[in-house]
Amino acid sequence: MHTKSPHRQSDSPKEECGIFGVFGVEKAAGHVHRGLFALQHRGQEGCGIVVSDGAHVRSHKGQGLVSEVFSDPTVLPEDWNRGIGHVRYSTTGSTRIHNVQPLVVECVDGIWALAHNGNLTNADKLRRMYQDAGAIFQTSTDSEVLVHILADPMYRRRPQRVARALAELRGAFAFLIMTKDCVMAARDPHGFRPLSIGRLGDGYVFASETCAMAQTGAEYLRDVEPGELVMVDETGLHSSMFADPPAHRAHCVFEMVYFARPDSVVFGDNVHEIRMQYGACLAKEHPVEGDIVIPVPDSGNSAALGYSRESGIPFDFGFIRNHYIGRTFIMPEAEQRSAGVDLKLAVLPQVVDGKRVIVVDDSIVRGTTVQRRVAWLRSAGAKEVHVRISCPPVAHPCFYGIDFPTREELIAGGQSVEEIREFIGADTLGYLSEEGLLSPFENASDYCKACFSGEYPLSVEGLGDKNRHESLNPELPFNR
Ligand code: SF4
Numbered sequence: 310m311h312t313k314s315p316h317r318q319s320d321s322p323k324e325e326c327g328i329f330g331v332f333g334v335e336k337a338a339g340h341v342h343r344g345l346f347a348l349q350h351r352g353q354e355g356c357g358i359v360v361s362d363g364a365h366v367r368s369h370k371g372q373g374l375v376s377e378v379f380s381d382p383t384v385l386p387e388d389w390n391r392g393i394g395h396v397r398y399s400t401t402g403s404t405r406i407h408n409v410q411p412l413v414v415e416c417v418d419g420i421w422a423l424a425h426n427g428n429l430t431n432a433d434k435l436r437r438m439y440q441d442a443g444a445i446f447q448t449s450t451d452s453e454v455l456v457h458i459l460a461d462p463m464y465r466r467r468p469q470r471v472a473r474a475l476a477e478l479r480g481a482f483a484f485l486i487m488t489k490d491c492v493m494a495a496r497d498p499h500g501f502r503p504l505s506i507g508r509l510g511d512g513y514v515f516a517s518e519t520c521a522m523a524q525t526g527a528e529y530l531r532d533v534e535p536g537e538l539v540m541v542d543e544t545g546l547h548s549s550m551f552a553d554p555p556a557h558r559a560h561c562v563f564e565m566v567y568f569a570r571p572d573s574v575v576f577g578d579n580v581h582e583i584r585m586q587y588g589a590c591l592a593k594e595h596p597v598e599g600d601i602v603i604p605v606p607d608s609g610n611s612a613a614l615g616y617s618r619e620s621g622i623p624f625d626f627g628f629i630r631n632h633y634i635g636r637t638f639i640m641p642e643a644e645q646r647s648a649g650v651d652l653k654l655a656v657l658p659q660v661v662d663g664k665r666v667i668v669v670d671d672s673i674v675r676g677t678t679v680q681r682r683v684a685w686l687r688s689a690g691a692k693e694v695h696v697r698i699s700c701p702p703v704a705h706p707c708f709y710g711i712d713f714p715t716r717e718e719l720i721a722g723g724q725s726v727e728e729i730r731e732f733i734g735a736d737t738l739g740y741l742s743e744e745g746l747l748s749p750f751e752n753a754s755d756y757c758k759a760c761f762s763g764e765y766p767l768s769v770e771g772l773g774d775k776n777r778h779e780s781l782n783p784e785l786p787f788n789r
Contacts (some may be wrong), residue, residue: 325568325711326410326426327351328504329521330393330485332492332541333512337392338385340509340525345375345394347524348517350570351426352398355409359422360385360392361489366420370395370409390512391492393485395424398712408448411487416460422487425452426517427502428710430480430767455484471495472538472551480767481561481709483533485515491542498552499559499766500535501709501757503575506546513541518573529574559757559766562746563711566700567608567671576756578749581611586749587699587741588615588669595739596620597667597695601660603627605670605682612699613669620667627661627668627686628654654682662690669697673729674713676720680733687734696735701743701761702726708767713760 327348331337338360345356356378357370369385371378375396385392395410411424429435432451439457440446446453458464458474467473471486471493481501486493494515496504507514507527514527522529533539536552560576561568571581591612602622604613607630617624631653666686673679679696686694702721707713716722720729730738743761747753759765 325351325398326424327396327517327521328393328424328426328483328485328515329395329517330391330424330487330492330494330515331509331512331525332391333543334390334509334514335512336387337390338387339382340514341392341394342375342379342382343525344514344516344521345396347521347570348396349375351517351568352396355397355406356395357409357411358385358392358394359411359413359487360389361487362386362389363391363489366413366422366489368411368413368422370406370411372406372409391487393422393424393487393492393515395485405449408450410450410452411485412448412450412453412456414456414460416465418465419488421456421459423452423456424485425450425455426483426504426710427481427497428708429454429478429482430708431478432480435477452484454478469549469551471540472549475538475551483517491540493538493540494533495538495551496533496535498536498554499757500554500576500755501559501561503560503564503569503573504533505574506530506533506539513546515539518569518575520570520573523572532577555766557766558752558755559709560755561709561711562756562758563672563700563707563760566746568711571607571611583749584611584699585615585618587745588612588617589619590615590745590748591669591697591699591739591741592616592619594742594745595697595737597737597739598665599667599693599695600664601625601627602667602669603660605654605668606630608671609669609699612671612697616667616669616697622667625660627657627666628682629657630654654685656685656689658689661686663692664690665693665695666691667695667697669699671698672700672703673698673720673733674703675718676729676732679735683734693736694734695737696730696733696739698738698740700746701740701758702729703760705760705763707760708765709757709759711760 329344331340341358355372356375359368411422413422429451432454435454444457464470482497483502483504484495505519507522507529509527519529536550536554538549538551540547564575565583569575569580573580599622602617602624604610683694704721757766
């Protein structure tokens with residue numbers, strides 16, 4: 310979650326992350342390693358892997374990229390057959406090593422490991438209640454509340470313990486949970502975050518994005534359904550529902566706009582194709598005379614190609630990206646973000662000099678980055694700079710796991726499109742409409758677009774308290 314709302318604390322755990330797991334797959338550590346490589350774009354601050362052979366559990370995690378944390382390939386047993394992994398992004402202040410996942414805890418009935426993508430909107434409330442009851446938390450992540458519910462005797466001694474525990478959570482979550490005996494995967498009832506199931510040999514694979522399956526040679530089977538708990542053990546795959554999905558799902562449309570990799574299938578659609586459609590739609594909604602269409606690489610590539618094909622204006626590369634630096638949007642510190650932008654892109658004067666340039670980007674958050682890029686294009690000789698954005702103005706914070714700043718910091722939170730155009734110094738500025746954003750989807754009402762519209766699919770105000778009181782298990786210690 311990414312707003313200074315009452316939910317937000319200085320060491321807030323709100324994040325966008327990637328998770329990957331396998332069961333019944335030889336050399337599990339290597340496969341999870343490769344899966345995390347493919348998911349690196351979802352988080353670059355820290356990562357970890359936990360593996361098991363059915364009797365023992367080993368874990369390794371650290372801060373940095375997958376290639377840095379796992380520079381020694383023998384750090385984990387190579388031939389064990391089950392494991393889960395996590396790549397992490399976090400907001401300012403929560404980059405400490407103890408927050409890096411998977412979380413590994415020893416309960417009275419054995420070791421549990423847990424990896425989470427999303428944001429639990431009732432985590433603060435649950436944490437306070439367990440702390441009041443004497444629990445000690447070891448991290449500042451929202452994910453840890455699930456550990457405490459699982460360890461609670463009133464859940465531990467009951468059948469369907471994990472399903473009951475998951476039903477207590479609110480907000481956005483895709484979880485992988487591993488014990489020595491099994492790997493489990495679950496998605497929140499709204500299905501905010503993606504999570505897929507694949508087959509690899511005789512075993513199973515779980516991944517935030519299907520690109521990670523391709524990387525490991527796994528075959529995509531299907532998505533974990535919203536409200537579904539999937540468990541894989543020695544007897545096979547077992548599915549159950551821990552909550553009834555609401556009338557409409559709330560798939561995060563920003564996964565399509567920015568976060569997911571173009572070669573992934575997310576919520577049933579290929580990300581590249583959807584972005585191409587966004588670009589084509591943008592060309593229809595905001596046509597302009599120009600000489601070339603250039604993307605802000607990499608997330609603007611597909612939309613720029615779509616714009617070029619629809620408009621008939623040639624596509625070219627006016628920016629060259631340095632691939633050896635992380636995506637600035639997912640670097641937590643303001644200074645890192647700023648420094649990253651300076652190092653990330655270079656302009657090709659040979660391409661833009663003397664041209665009317667249409668530059669396609671995925672989104673505008675604060676506005677300072679695109680302002681700088683427009684200035685670069687002009688100083689490289691661009692005659693005109695027309696900015697096209699493949700989503701509507703981001704005017705509201707996200708409470709479900711994407712790190713947008715506060716509404717005050719979002720440039721579209723308080724300024725009109727014309728004011729933004731003036732601020733960034735473009736000749737024209739055009740955003741994709743909300744209709745255009747949802748036009749590729751058969752069931753548009755199954756997508757969350759709250760950061761554009763302000764219509765939150767889960768109530769934001771008093772969310773945790775309100776929902777918690779509705780669903781409280783009267784047998785929890787603090788409720789008895
Ligand atoms: S508010 Fe925006 S970023 Fe957050 S889940 Fe909804 S669509 Fe995604």
